[in-house]
Amino acid sequence: MKRLVLLGGGHAHVKVLAELARRPLVGWDVHLVSPYRRQIYSGMLPGWVAGHYPIESCAINLNTLAADARVAFHETTGAGVSPAINEISCSDGTRLRFDLLSIDTGSLPAIDQLPGSLEHALPIRPIEEFVSAWPGIVDRMLSRCRRFDLVILGAGAAGVELAFAIQYRAMVDGWSHLRITLVGSGALPLDGGPVRQRQQAANLLMQRGVAWQAERRAVEISTDHINFEQGLPLGFDACFVVTGAAAPTWVRASGLATNERGFIRVGPTLQSVSHPQIFAAGDVAAYADNRPKSGVFAVKAGPVLADNLRAVCEGRLPRRWTPQTRALYLISTGNRYAIASWGPWAWGGAWVWYWKDRIDRGFMRRFGTDA
Numbered sequence: 345m346k347r348l349v350l351l352g353g354g355h356a357h358v359k360v361l362a363e364l365a366r367r368p369l370v371g372w373d374v375h376l377v378s379p380y381r382r383q384i385y386s387g388m389l390p391g392w393v394a395g396h397y398p399i400e401s402c403a404i405n406l407n408t409l410a411a412d413a414r415v416a417f418h419e420t421t422g423a424g425v426s427p428a429i430n431e432i433s434c435s436d437g438t439r440l441r442f443d444l445l446s447i448d449t450g451s452l453p454a455i456d457q458l459p460g461s462l463e464h465a466l467p468i469r470p471i472e473e474f475v476s477a478w479p480g481i482v483d484r485m486l487s488r489c490r491r492f493d494l495v496i497l498g499a500g501a502a503g504v505e506l507a508f509a510i511q512y513r514a515m516v517d518g519w520s521h522l523r524i525t526l527v528g529s530g531a532l533p534l535d536g537g538p539v540r541q542r543q544q545a546a547n548l549l550m551q552r553g554v555a556w557q558a559e560r561r562a563v564e565i566s567t568d569h570i571n572f573e574q575g576l577p578l579g580f581d582a583c584f585v586v587t588g589a590a591a592p593t594w595v596r597a598s599g600l601a602t603n604e605r606g607f608i609r610v611g612p613t614l615q616s617v618s619h620p621q622i623f624a625a626g627d628v629a630a631y632a633d634n635r636p637k638s639g640v641f642a643v644k645a646g647p648v649l650a651d652n653l654r655a656v657c658e659g660r661l662p663r664r665w666t667p668q669t670r671a672l673y674l675i676s677t678g679n680r681y682a683i684a685s686w687g688p689w690a691w692g693g694a695w696v697w698y699w700k701d702r703i704d705r706g707f708m709r710r711f712g713t714d715a
C-alpha cells in the first residue's frame with residue numbers, strides 16, 4: 345500500500361482530513377504527524393485571552409478528525425525531511441517513509457535576529473505554549489502590588505489583537521496595575537494595512553490606554569528589558585514576542601527549494617518546485633504568486649490541496665491555483681468591536697466583531713471542537 349503523510353495539522357490540513365473523512369483514499373495509507381492533538385485556531389485566540397471564549401471553543405480536535413478520516417495519528421514533531429529517500433524523521437525518533445508528503449506546519453515568530461527571545465520572553469508560537477504560559481503570567485501579575493509592565497513586541501495583526509484583548513480583560517477583571525505597551529517597527533501599527541485602518545488602530549490604542557511605541561527595532565531581549573537599535577531600553581515584567589513570520593530551520597536543511605526567507609517554494613499546484621512528491625500550503629509555503637503570511641491564504645489553500653493530493657494519488661493531474669490578490673482582514677479590538685480591511689478600504693464597528701465571530705465559529709463548526 346502507498347503512503348501519504350500529512351506533516352502538521354494546520355488550516356489547510358484540517359480541510360484535507362475532513363475531505364478524507366467524507367471520501368477515503370483507496371489504496372493509500374494516510375498518516376498525520378502533529379505535536380499536539382488539537383489545533384488552536386489563531387483567529388479566536390485573542391477572543392480567549394479577552395475572555396469571550398473558553399479555550400475548547402478555539403481548538404479543532406485533530407484526534408477526532410484523524411480518527412473519522414481513518415488516518416493514523418503520530419503525536420510528535422517533524423524534525424527533518426529527506427526528499428532523496430522519501431522519509432521524514434520526528435523528534436521522538438520515529439521515521440516515516442512516504443510516497444507523497446504534504447507539509448502544513450505554519451511559521452515561527454521571527455526571532456533569529458533577536459537574542460534572548462526564548463530565554464526571557466514568550467513567543468506567541470507555538471500557540472499551545474503560549475496558552476499554557478498565559479495563566480501563570482496572570483498569576484504573577486496578580487501577586488504583584490506595584491505596577492506590572494507587559495510589553496508586546498510586534499504590531500502586526502496578532503500583536504495588535506493581543507494588546508486589545510489583554511487591555512479588555514484587564515478592564516473587566518480590574519487589573520488596574522497592569523500597563524501594556526505595544527512596540528512596532530513602523531510609524532503606525534498594522535504595517536501593510538490601509539492607512540485608514542492603521543490610524544484607527546493607533547487611535548483606539550490611545551483611547552484604551554495602551555502605550556504605543558513606534559519605529560523601534562529591537563536588537564536584544566535581556567532578563568528585564570529590551571534593547572533597541574536606537575533610543576532608550578524598555579523595561580518589562582513580561583514580554584510577548586509577536587514579530588513577523590520566519591521559516592522553520594529544518595526546511596532549509598531538507599534540500600527542498602526555498603525562497604530567500606527559507607519558505608518552501610511551491611508552484612501553482614502547491615507541489616514543491618524541486619520535489620513534486622512533496623506539497624506545501626499555508627505559512628510554510630512560498631506560493632508562486634507571493635502573498636502575505638496569513639490564515640486567509642492557508643484556509644483558501646485547503647480545498648485545492650485536498651483535491652490535488654487526491655488527484656495525484658488517483659493518477660490524475662493536479663489543478664492550478666492562484667491565491668486571491670485581496671483578502672478580508674478582521675482585527676478584533678477586545679471589546680466586541682473590530683476593524684476590517686479589504687484592499688485599500690477600511691471600516692469598523694461592533695457589527696464587524698459579530699461578523700468575525702460568525703465566520704470564526706462557522707469555521708470551527710465545520711471541523712469539530714472539544715466544546
Ligand SMILES: Cc1cc2nc3c(=O)[nH]c(=O)nc-3n(C[C@H](O)[C@H](O)[C@H](O)COP(=O)(O)OP(=O)(O)OC[C@H]3O[C@@H](n4cnc5c(N)ncnc54)[C@H](O)[C@@H]3O)c2cc1C
Nearest residue numbers: 352353354355386421422449450502626627638639640642
Ligand atoms: C494571535 C494571532 C492572531 C492571528 N489572527 C489572524 C487573523 O485574524 N487573520 C489571519 O489571516 N491571520 C491571522 N493570524 C496568522 C495566522 O495564524 C497564520 O497565518 C495561520 O495560522 C497559518 O496557518 P498554517 O496552516 O500555515 O499554520 P498553523 O495554523 O500555524 O498550523 C501549523 C500546525 O502545524 C503544527 N506544527 C508546527 N511545526 C510542526 C512540525 N515540525 N511537525 C509537525 N507539526 C508541526 C502546529 O502545531 C500547528 O498545528 C494570527 C496569528 C496569531 C498568532
